[in-house]
Each structure stands twice: as structure tokens, then as C-alpha cells.
Amino acid sequence: MMTSRGKRRAVVILSDSDCDSGVDEDVSGIIAKEDARGSPKSRKPSKKSIKGLGLSRKGLTASSNGNGAKAAQAQNVERFVRRERAEVGGAFAWPTFQPPAKKPKLDPAPDSNPERRGTQDSLLLKTPRTTIWADKYFPALEEELAVQKKKVGEVKAWLESCQSGSSSSKVLLLVGPPGAGKSTTVHVLCKPLNLQVTEWQTPVPTLWEEHVHHRGVGPGYSSKLDDFDAFLDKAEKFPLVPLVPSLATLTLDPQTSNGSPPNMKLSQQVPQGKVVLIDDMPLAAEGDRRQRLCDSLEILARSARFPTVVILSEGQAGQSGQGDNQPRWGATAAFQQALERGGAARISFNDITKANICKVLRRVANEERYDPPEEDLAAIAEESGGDLRQALATLQFHCLGQSQSAKPVKKAKKKKAAAKRGKKGALEDSEDVGQNGTQASVVEDDLGVPDSQAENRPELRGRDSGLSLFRALGKFLYNKRVDADVSGQVSANGDVSGDQALREELRRRPMASAQPPEATLARAHLDGPAVTAFLHENVLHFVDDDAIDDVSVTSAYFSDADHILRRRAGGARASPAEDQGAEPDPGRVGHAAAAAIAARGVLFGIVHPAPRKWQAFRAPVSGQVERRRLETLAQIQRASLSQSSSYLAPGAAGSAVLALELLPFMKHIEALRRWKAANGEGTARQEESLEHGISLSTWGPVFEIDRRKESAEVEEEAEEIEEW
């Protein structure tokens, strides 16, 4: 454990110091751009993995002077990177690769470790690592799919019903987060059914300058949307030509076959039929283009002749709270609507479960003859957030610097070893911390708090895992604490903690999560007003019904948070940014402080949580209330315009006076007059009932808003989140 970790560190250090930071910045720049443009591309590896491979490429090349095998390896990696580039979007210029100057003192890792070099060399000769594992271990059989069995069954049923012609709709819409195995499922299922997959692949984009340069030489420029329409047209019109098997191995290249973009990959057998697979929508971020794409999709859904599978990747849930993913989300939703209008069937995939990912990772690692410790795999699975492709890429990168065992590891033996390792590792960890950390964290490690372990090896991290809004809220509102008996232990062991100095009523058990609330807030991309409003709206349901004191504490903190929010906003109002009517910057210190206060206030305040049960989170209604208040205000002012009274003339009396004094009396007088006119003189008793009726009717909206709040369901919440 220790040694392998040391090595891993060495690799990282090497790459950090050796690279001229231009490379990785460019790579991540490309990916960032791709992200921002909102391409629906789902098959892209994480930022980190490319970066990592790009760096290791350098390291390896630097050490490979005159070593043929190493050069081959370097080439391989380079090819891999290039390929990635093509996938990510080849239009961006790759920074020219220059062999880095020899830096012997910074570059000791490969040479100083002859044992590892030997094993690698020998292995490289036998099995060159040419592919990324996600491709290499692409499942071939239905059983190998890590996807939920039920979903696989649904897709299969649809395909079969299409083949037999009994299906109601020819178009299937698959939605799910990236890496959930949507395309894989289709590919795998089509094989045994002997269906050929005709896939739309987005043509490799070219720079506009390049088009201009090649004008008159190559094929002319055509819009990607035109290409897509043409593809749909062809794919839906023409059935398969029954080709002889020998011919079928041919692959039609898109560029040579007179400009038709799709890559027709023909399988070896004579296929029984075809499935059109649209995995990757052309980029259509805005207005007209999106509308056009939606229209063609709707037409497709109505008129498809062949079974067609449309795959839409949903944005990662954790990032949906913020603005950059919004256009993409919008587009995906628009496509979904268009397809469903056309009557497409829909199956949505979920994230692959951690356990399944772990299983696959273990299998792949065994086949690759690596033996990463179990907790590493668990951490990778955790970080991947249900994205198997990404998990594999992380695993591959993770294993780069490690030694391979000579033969595939036996399961039982390995498990034991892993367990042993895990124990030892934990021990070492705690020793590590014990030397330079506080005693409290040792205790935490011994308790096996998973978060703290994951934090000890940041190099494992595949990506910054986001948190969805509701999960973040849940973290605060459920307010998980370490169990009472355990915490008793803690205070018994670590009696140095400052807790003892506090008064009894201010002491709290340690939080179950080692992360500070601010980190959770940052991961969920929440800003001050949103956090405060959401927590405020929901907190009352999470407190035990007797614990009004807790609520009093939390609401005092909300008041503090609001106070800070406003002060910051007020102070910044004079700043030029606010002058331009710009949105308040969520990164502002005051907002962050307010968010922290609100979150910590909830964590501190709830001492007696309500019994654990499922709670629906509700979107805050305070925004709605404000909107409706303004509506009422406008209404009052309009009403006052129609009155002849000089008091009621707008501007003559403030809206407060109108609402407080004039209108209630006016209403009252009016109603009484009308009632009198209708009924003549009434008895006192009738008057009373009438009075009651009036006071109710003036408060008509009471019931309205109550109902609205009751019906604030998850859908409405989604809307509200977008507003936020």
C-alpha cells in the first residue's frame, strides 16, 4: 500500500513539475469549451483523465530515449490522446508537441525503478495498451451489462416488438446521465437479434478558415443540420441492401463517399434489419436551429419506418443548479418534448449503482492484472457518480504507475490481500495524521469515516463531483450526527477537545460528514439567497414537533443571514456592476457568508430532529409571495385610479394607507350598500353573518395561496430551481 501510493505520488509530482503548463491548460480549455457549448456528446472522458494521460505521455516520452518499446508506448498514448482530441472536437488546434528538455533531476521515477520498468517492458511487448479500457472492455453480452436488468429488459422488449412489427411506436427515446450505458445497451442488444445499427455520427468539425482555404478543392461547406436531415432522410427511406458477407466488412468512409456524413458500419453477418441510432445531436444551442432540429425530430418520431433509437444525455444532476448548463438542459428538454409529441416511447436510465461499478472495475482490473485495493475501487466508483465510462478511465489512469502482477489474480486470495491491505492502509493513514494532525481526526479515521479517507488520496479523484440541490439541502436538514454512544467515546478519548469549555446547551455531537458545510455549499453551487430561502422553506418539517426552541434558534440565524445579504447588496448597489443591472455575483463574500450562516444555523439549531422519514423538499414561496404582492399593489393602484376620491388618487395616499385603511372600509361600505339594496333592512343577526362573509371574502387569496403551497410538488420545484 505504502509503496504503491508513494509511486503514484511520484508520477503526479513528475507530471506537475515536468509539464509546460500550456498543454494541460489547452486540453482542459478544449473540454471546458465543449462543455460550455453544450454539445450533447456523452462519450467524452473526464477532464482529469485526459489531462493525466497527456501529462504521463510527456513523462514517458522523456524517459524513452532510445528505448524502442517505450517509444512505442509513448506513441500509443499519443495516439490515444489524439483520438480523444478527435472525439472532443478536433477543430481545436493541438499544441505542437515538443520533446521536453532533459531534466534528469526532476525525472527520476521511471529510471530509478528498474523492477517496474522491466515488467512494463515485457508486458508492453506482449500486450500493448493501445485502447482505453472503456472500449477494450466494451460488453459483448447482455449479461455483462452493468445497467439495471429491468431497463435492459424494457429496451429488449421494444426491439423485439419492433422486429415483429407489433410495436406502437417506431422511435425509442433513451434518456439518462452520461455513462449510464444507454448506447452500450442498444449496441449489445442489437447483436444477438441480428439487427444492424446505423449510427449517426457528428462529422468532425473543421475550422472555418480551413473551409475557406480548401474552397473549390474539397467538398463544399454544408450545415451540420443539413447533414443531419439528409442522414435521417436516407436512413429512414432506404432499407438495407442485402450485401454478401465478404462485402459487408467494408466500412464506408464518410468523406470519400460523396460527402454523405454517416459512417455505415456493416457487420459480418447478413443483418435481419436495421436500427437507426442517433446518439449525438448536432449542436443547436439557440432559437432557430433548435427549433429546426426539434421539428425534424418530431417528424422522425411520427414517420419513422425503421426502429430508431434516439439517445439524449441529461446534464449531470449536480451541476444543474447553475447557469452554464442551462441552455444544454433546455435543449435536451426541448428534444424530449418534440419526440414525445411525435409519439416516441421513452425509457430513462439511471446512474449505474456503485456496487455495479465496483464489480466491473474489479473485473477489468483483474483482467488487466492490476490489483488495486478495494477501497480505491470504491473511491473511484464513488467519485464517478454513476458514470461507468468515467470510472474506467479513472481506473486506467490510476493503474498507470502500478505494477502488474504476472498472472490474473485469483479472486479469493486477492480479497484477503485487499482486506489486509485496507487494514494496514488505514493504520498507516491514522499514523500519518497522528504525526501532524490533531487527535480528533485520528479518532475519526478509526471510526472509519469514509470521507476522510477519500480526502487522503486526492489523486484518485476523477472529477469534481457536484451535488444536486436537494442532496445538499438534505445534508443540512437531516443533520446527520455521530451516534450518541460513539460520540461519548469520542469525548472520552479526545478529552482535549474544546467542547468541554462550552456550556451544556451549546454542545453538539460531531457531524457525521467530515466536510464543512461550506464545502457542501460550494459543491452544490449554491449562493446565499438560494440557500437561505430553500432552508427556510423546508426547515420546519425537519424539527421535532416539541422542539420550538430549535426553530427559534434557526430562524434567528435566518434573520442574520438575510441581514447580511441585504447589507452586502446595499453596499454594492453603488458599484458599477449593480448599476448595469447585472445579476448579483454569487461569489461575493457577503453571499457566501450568509449561506454559511444559514447552513450552519440549521446544523446548529436542530437538536431534536423530526423522526426520519421521506420529506418532499419544497421550493421557496417567498419569491412567489413578492410577485403576488406586487400584483396586488398594481391592482390597488389601478382601483384607486377609478375612484373619484382625492384621497384615493394615486400618489395622494401611499399604497400602505390604501391597503390598510381605505380599501377595507371601501369594500365594506360597498358590500353593505349592495346587500342593503338587495335585502332592505336586515336584522342584526343577518348582519352578523354578513359581516363574517365579508371578512372571509376579502381574504379570498388566503385559501388560494395555501392550496398553491400544498401543490408545490417536485415539478414545480424544478421550475423554481431554474429561476434560481
Add this chain to the structure above:
Amino acid sequence: MLWVDKYRPHTLEKCTVHAQEAEHLKNLVSSGDCPHLLFYGPSGAGKKTLIMALLRDMYGAGAEKVKVENKAWKVEAGTRKIDLELTTVSSNYHIELTPSDVGFQDRYVVQEVIKEMAKSRPLTVDGVKGFKVLVLNEVDKLSKEAQHSLRRTMEKYSAACRLVLCCNSASKVIEAVRSRCLPIRVNLPSQEEIIKVLHFVSKKEGLTLPSAFAGRIALASQRNLRRAILSLEACKVQQYPFTDNQQVQVMDWEAYITEIANDIVNEQSPKRLFMVRGKLYELLVNCIPPEVIMKRLMLELMKKLDSELKHEVCHWAAFYEHRMQQGSKAIFHLEAFVAKFMSIYKKFLIATFG
């Protein structure tokens, strides 16, 4: 026409309630000029009546020929243009508006209007350039920025216009503005004055008003003259001839707050607090100002409290009212007060009754 309009005094001489202030104002404008004025005092005291009468004294009946306009302004602020809309009441001699109605953009309104007025100065008969009067309502609700810009424009254009500011609380007007104005405090009329006015109104309407009933109306109106006259009219519509034990109308929002107070006292739990929150939202939606809610709620709760708690409850009400002025979302602070009260009250109950 409502009685409040009908029996409003139109000239300073006819003012019966604030006769002394009216006298002072009359002397002030007898020369035809006046300093900037700041009228402050609680709602229903007669500020606006005094202002209107003052204008009439300065300009004659022409000041009462007003037209109501929905004015639109296009303001260029830096790179962007802001469209603002505000209703104004204006005569040849004055413009009246409530700049706080446009929210945080109020300062543009203040600047623009005053500039516009400075451009077109009226001529008096003898050819001297006169001035217009700008009446600004709810100055205490103006943002600080707007108040500062008000101060600057006040200095720059003081030759062209006189400002008459009207607000409830002078403490929310910045010092700089206050020092440039002649402050006039308009107090709430006393109980006796209100009763006198009520008798005056009913005499004019030809009604007989039992003095006990008049006293009850005056009491219920909390010395707010406008409210007293309005509720007199409402009572008349409801039942005439008046009887001594006739019910005086309570306003719906007041009844509602009383209901909230009952809810709070009857049960103290998060669930109840959630219900109260809904009701508070309801009041806010109906444009009841949060300060009024806070005050009224506190008063209602006070009625039901043991005297040993009163001090603490008052303290928290004041605390959160102050917070509310500084914060942006009133509900947080209202609710914090309610929660605090519930907590205190429950503790008290447990300590007293076990």
C-alpha cells in the same frame, strides 16, 4: 364621495385640528415664498391635508385643478436605458409623486423630475421667474442613494423649485436632507379633537351621534382621524340610527392578525409556526406593510401575556423590527420573532404550570 374627502378642509383657515400649525404655515407663505418643508408624523394625522391647504394658500384655487398622469421616463444610466413609469398628480403649480413606488430605481425618478421642473420655470404676473412645488410622498421609504441624490438636486435647483416632503418617520430621512428642510411635526389629533370632528361631520350629514358611540369610534381608530371618519361612515351604512352599543368595524387585516396571535398563543410547535408563516405570507401578499404586521402582532400578543414576559417580548419585537428595516425579506424576521415568542412563551408555560 367618501366623507373623508367631503369634509376635508381645503384652506389653512378651515383646519380645526391642527389650527396652530396651520397658522404658522399661513404666516410662512404669506410672502409667497417658502423654504423646503418636511412634514412628518404618523398616518392619519393630517399631513397631506395641511400640504394641500398650504398649496392652495400659495397659489389659489388653481392648485386644486389637478390631473393624474401616468408618466413614463426614459433614463440613461451609464450604458443602459431604464424605462420607468410612475403616476403623478400635478397642477400648474405643483407635481406630486411617490418615488418609492418604483422600488430601487427611485433615485432616477427624483433626479429626472427635479431636472425637468427646473427646465420649465413658471413666470409670475410681474415677470419674475417663480418656482414650482414638488411634493414627494413617503420620503422615508426612499433608498439611501435616492435620498442622497435628492440632497444634491435640492441644492442645485433650489432656485427653481421648492420641495415639500412628507413622511411618517423623520428618523429614516438622512440628516443632510433633514437639515435642508423646515421640519413640521404633525401630531396625531387627540381623542377629544377626533370626537369633535366626528360630531362636526355627523351634524353636516344630519345625523345624531350618541357621544358614547363617538367615543368608542375614536378609541377604536387609535387617534387616526382618517380611520375615525371612515369607520363612522361604515357604521352609518351598517346601522342607522346609531345605538350606544353598536359594534365598531374592525378592519379585516386587524382581525386576521388577532387570529394569528391566537394561533401563536394556543400552540407552540414547528407545525403551528408553519401555519403562521402561511398566514403572514397572506398578509404580505395583500400589501400590509411588515412593520405594521410586526407592531400589531406584538400588541395583540401583549394582551394575552403575563406581565413578567412583556419586557422580553417587546425587546425581541424591537430587535426584529430593526432587523427587518435592514434586511430584505420581511418574512425571515417576522418568523424569527414569532419563533422567539413561541420559545419564550412555552418555557414560561412549562415553568408556571409544569
